[in-house]
Amino acid sequence: MVKDLTNSVIDRQNILNNDMAIEEIKKNISVPGIVIDDKIYFTVEYVASFYEVDPRTIRRYIENNSKEFNENGYEVLTGQRLKNFFKKIENSGKDINVLTKEKVTRLSVFDFRAFLNVGMLLSESERAKEVRKLILDIVIDLINKKTGGGTKYINQRDEDYLESWYCEENYRKLFTDALRDYVVEGKYKYARYTDKIYESIFKENTKEYKTILNLNAKDKVRDTFYSEVLDLISSYEGGFSEILKNEYLKKGARLEYYEVDKLFDVFSEQKLYEPLKNKARNKMASRDLAFRDALHLRLTEYISPLDKTEFERFLGLKSQELLERMKDSEEVFKRLKERE
Secondary structure, eight states: OOOOTTTOHHHHHHHHTOHHHHHHHHHHSOOOOEEETTEEEEEHHHHHHHHTSOHHHHHHHHHHTHHHHHHTTEEEEEHHHHHHHHHHHHHHTOOOSSSOGGGOOEEEEEOHHHHHHHHHHOTTOHHHHHHHHHHHHHHHHHHHHHHTTOOTTGGGGSTTHHHHHHHHHHHHHHHHHHHHHHBOOOTTHHHHHHHHHHHHHHSOOHHHHHHHHTOOTTOOGGGGOOHHHHHHHHHHHHHHHHHHHHHHHHHTSOBOHHHHHHHHHHHHTOGGGHHHHHHHHHHHHHHHHHHSOOOOGGGGGGOOOOOHHHHHHHHSTTOOOHHHHHHTOHHHHHHHHHHO
């Protein structure tokens, strides 16, 4: 999917919140700036010069996107903070391209993230266009390196994944046993009610989900779910299994599909699931857009930029591949086994 950073605040923020990507971009863009306390700063004049536009253009973008810039490292220094800023510049032996310091009462400065933020928005500048291409190339390359060239199973790099996966396997068996024992025979009943759970949680059936993630016929969709989604599926499977059992005992005979459908509609609309469904939809839609470049059209209203902890969770040092982590997780499996 081709990303247009000038039009998507979510795509911009997903990059600006990714500290690993920012460091890689910094290595590839030569911008001297003013380094104070290990942080680099730029003035409006410098940013305008770099992107080859008039300073008034930069100020217009700041005014039109003030909230975004304020959240991404742009600030206006005044009073004592401005004096301290100038003092640190003098102590470093560097200079800054502004008017006589004694006459300056306000100074707009950008840190490196805000500097990139300008380049992401600036449609008038060819230089900014080149920066946007470089940024996207670096982000794609970084994710590929971190995930070994594929993001299909990036969900498995989460330290919570194994426990959620194991629990869901147990609840899945409980659910399929309930369908076997309490619902009339039918070739497709397992797929039918699995899809009903998926559609209730994230508004897609198995086939639609596989298409969006470009999975092949042999791929198990559960192996690609995030832990929050697996946890909610487990809750559905366990809760609905109990309802099927109780209705079977009450009726004294296996339930027909139309009876199961009515039961599921009531079960899935319980208010207690609403915040959990909203969370699962947000995590799936937002992470898949950022990491897998996959857009869940029915979940677009739930998409938000990932915060910094999400990038560390799935791409950082703590994230491990599933097979590596399984070697370190014998105690987890032992503990889970004791629960059965």
